[in-house]
Amino acid sequence: MPTSTDTDVIRLDSLSMLYPTKSGGTVQALDDVSLSVRSGEFISIVGPSGCGKSTLLRIIMGLSRQTSGTVTFGSSEETHRNQLGMVFQQPLLLPWRTVRKNLMISPDLHHTRDAATLEKAESLLVMLGLEEFGDRYPNELSGGMQQRVGIGRALMHDPRILLMDEPFGALDAMTRDQMGLDLLEIWDQDRKTVLFVTHSIPEAVLLADRVVVMTPRPGRLADVVDVSLPRPRRLENINTPEFGEIVAHIRKLLDSEHSAH
Numbered sequence: 709m710p711t712s713t714d715t716d717v718i719r720l721d722s723l724s725m726l727y728p729t730k731s732g733g734t735v736q737a738l739d740d741v742s743l744s745v746r747s748g749e750f751i752s753i754v755g756p757s758g759c760g761k762s763t764l765l766r767i768i769m770g771l772s773r774q775t776s777g778t779v780t781f782g783s784s785e786e787t788h789r790n791q792l793g794m795v796f797q798q799p800l801l802l803p804w805r806t807v808r809k810n811l812m813i814s815p816d817l818h819h820t821r822d823a824a825t826l827e828k829a830e831s832l833l834v835m836l837g838l839e840e841f842g843d844r845y846p847n848e849l850s851g852g853m854q855q856r857v858g859i860g861r862a863l864m865h866d867p868r869i870l871l872m873d874e875p876f877g878a879l880d881a882m883t884r885d886q887m888g889l890d891l892l893e894i895w896d897q898d899r900k901t902v903l904f905v906t907h908s909i910p911e912a913v914l915l916a917d918r919v920v921v922m923t924p925r926p927g928r929l930a931d932v933v934d935v936s937l938p939r940p941r942r943l944e945n946i947n948t949p950e951f952g953e954i955v956a957h958i959r960k961l962l963d964s965e966h967s968a969h
């Protein structure tokens with residue numbers, strides 16, 4: 709059971725998830741996951757494919773309902789899920805809408821388009837380095853730029869918590885490094901709480917305050933590793949011995965969990 713403090717924004721208590729299978733059985737995706745996330749923390753989540761990382765984010769987002777256990781936001785259960793923004797591996801842009809209008813999808817759906825939301829979209833375009841591309845269509849943008857729009861869309865309602873499910877997984881290595889650093893800059897502006905799923909251990913370490921390491925399915929927490937490297941982080945950090953030690957430690961945890969199965 710995690711110890712909780714006033715500044716916890718998310719608390720997971722003994723979350724378990726069973727999915728029904730077609731043959732009438734069940735598959736267990738999560739087993740007894742407990743975690744407290746502090747306000748403004750950047751948490752990376754790593755674990756083998758199929759261990760329940762996406763399931764975990766979907767439960768927090770409210771897209772799936774856990775079999776048992778609880779998710780608590782802030783100091784009370786009533787804190788609303790509209791404090792959450794989610795970014796997926798694919799940016800899921802509407803091809804017939806311009807970049808600017810893709811940012812406006814949610815306000816348009818909820819009939820909340822007004823001067824303030826339009827202004828928010830403009831400021832996000834600037835923040836994401838897309839100010840020249842507001843009138844372009846998604847297929848005119850590179851993969852990295854499309855994913856920036858996906859991130860922008862999640863930030864439109866200014867969520868306190870950003871859930872990111874392998875957001876850079878479809879990008880080439882160099883774009884990916886740059887996106888990670890850009891994400892840190894955005895995060896640094898108002899310290900949202902971030903839960904960031906990745907299968908790159910160096911990426912997880914470079915970005916995070918803590919790295920949650922999960923076991924193979926059913927996903928449990930193998931460990932939560934502190935990353936006490938100074939900020940702001942830079943790509944050069946990857947070459948330091950401290951960085952290498954943390955990466956090696958996480959790799960070892962993943963390997964031993966893997967061979968234990």
Ligand SMILES: Nc1ncnc2c1ncn2[C@@H]1O[C@H](COP(=O)(O)OP(=O)(O)O)[C@@H](O)[C@H]1O
Pocket residue numbers: 727728729735736737755756757758759760761762763764925
């Ligand atoms: N909607 C679903 N119905 C049945 N099984 C599912 C469903 N979603 C995920 N699973 C299963 O749950 C396990 C965890 O999936 P997932 O959370 O996507 O893992 P990860 O994101 O870590 O790769 C996998 O074995 C997957 O096949």
Ligand SMILES: [Mg+2]
Pocket residue numbers: 761762763873
């Ligand atoms: Mg996944």
